[in-house]
Amino acid sequence: MTNLEVRPVPELCDLVPTHGPVLELHPSREVPLGGVRAMQVRRTLPQRGLPLVGAWCFLDEFGPQRVDMRVLPHPHTGLQTVTWPIAGEILHRDSVGSEAVVRPGQLNLMTAGRGVSHSEFSLGSQPLLHAAQLWVALPDGRAEGAAGFEQVGDLPVWEAAGLRATVFIGQVDGHASPAHVHTPLLGAEVTVDAGASGEVPLVRGFEHAILVLDGTLDVAGTPHAPSGLLYLGDGRDSIHLRSSGGARLLLLGGAPFEHDLVMWWNFVGRDHADIARARADWESSDRADRFGTVQGHGDLRIPAPELPNIRLQPRRRQPPKGSA
Structure with missing residues (x-):
């Protein structure tokens, strides 16, 4: 999915390891995504105080909402990109020739590398x-x-008594997803x-975070x-979970990411020059040389x-607020 903000905020993400357990709540912010989608998303990554969790650098949740999602080709x-549907079906097309419908319980994983483009339609x-x-973020x-x-x-x-984790990235207690990522990560519903x-x-060397999708629970009390x-x-x-x-x-979890990142719009780079080059290439008449072409959209x-x-x-992460 694309970031459709008209004036996206530039981000340089520099993760400072916490060196211990904490409990920090980072409120979501409502981001309107315009056009025919007319969707609102709840964005929780990146934030000024939390730019990354491992290599996870961006997290939007949208819905539940009845809406026609029409996201044209973008770079x-x-x-x-990790697409994890909870309800509904999404058609993905990309410039490497893929066309796939992703449904709840399935994972779509697209690797951009130097450049890719794709579209997503409900x-x-x-x-x-x-x-x-x-x-x-790629290393x-x-x-x-x-x-x-x-x-x-x-x-x-x-599975444990009353708890189940569907592992779409990484592993939980030896239950490993076959999805290919390039840094040590965890993603599970x-x-x-x-x-x-x-x-x-949990993996002791990872940092972790939790996003509640529905219901309420106690996390470590x-x-x-x-x-x-x-x-x-x-x-x-481990983390103790309880729900009445x-x-x-x-x-989500992962080993602390080792590289500084500049994030702007749909691009991740190492510095301003990386982002400026990517934008110029997407706006040029030769954009297909770098980003390819998504079939079916003219x-x-x-x-x-x-x-x-x-x-x-740069936007640098603030120190932890407290320990747990």
Whole structure:
């Protein structure tokens, strides 16, 4: 999915490891996405105080909402897009020749590398859509590599008493997704049955965060609802979850990312020059040399916004607010 903001905020993301468990709530912000989609999304990454969780650098949740989603071809660089539908079906087309419908329980994973373009359209007339769209920053070397796409179904499920985790990226207690990523990561949808309580295993060297999709629960004894991203820090072997009425959440994690990132619009780079080159290439008549062509749309595409009249400046993460 594209970031359709007319004046996207430039981000340089520099992760400072927490060196221990914390409980920080980072409220979501409503972002209107215009055009015929007329959608509102709740954005929780990046934030001034939390630009990254591992290599996860972008997180939007949209819906549940009845809406026709029509996202014309647009570009990406330096990242992987992760599309995780909770309700509804989305048709993906890209410039490496992929055409795939992604449904709940399936993962769409597109690798931009040096450059890719794609489109996303909902199926049906004003269907009920609910989904998470995430980006994963690519490390040096792979960020300049070739584009690619994979769809993964039949994902592994970890289970304990009243808790289930569908693992779409990485692994939970040996239950490993076959999806290909390029830094150590975790992405899982966890359901907690009404009245259930238990521990979800974690990797101590990862930092983690939780986004509640529906319901309410206690996370390490702290009440949490669909209000934002709860950052857990690092240094945990497990996290205790309990819900009286049942809940569903995304559990994200990863090893602290080693590279500074500049993020602007749909581009991830290392500095201002990377972003400026990507924008110029997308706006040039030779855009297909870098970004390819998405079949089925003719000359229609989403143009890039104007760059700000300044060099993109860093936004550095603030120290943790407290420990847990």
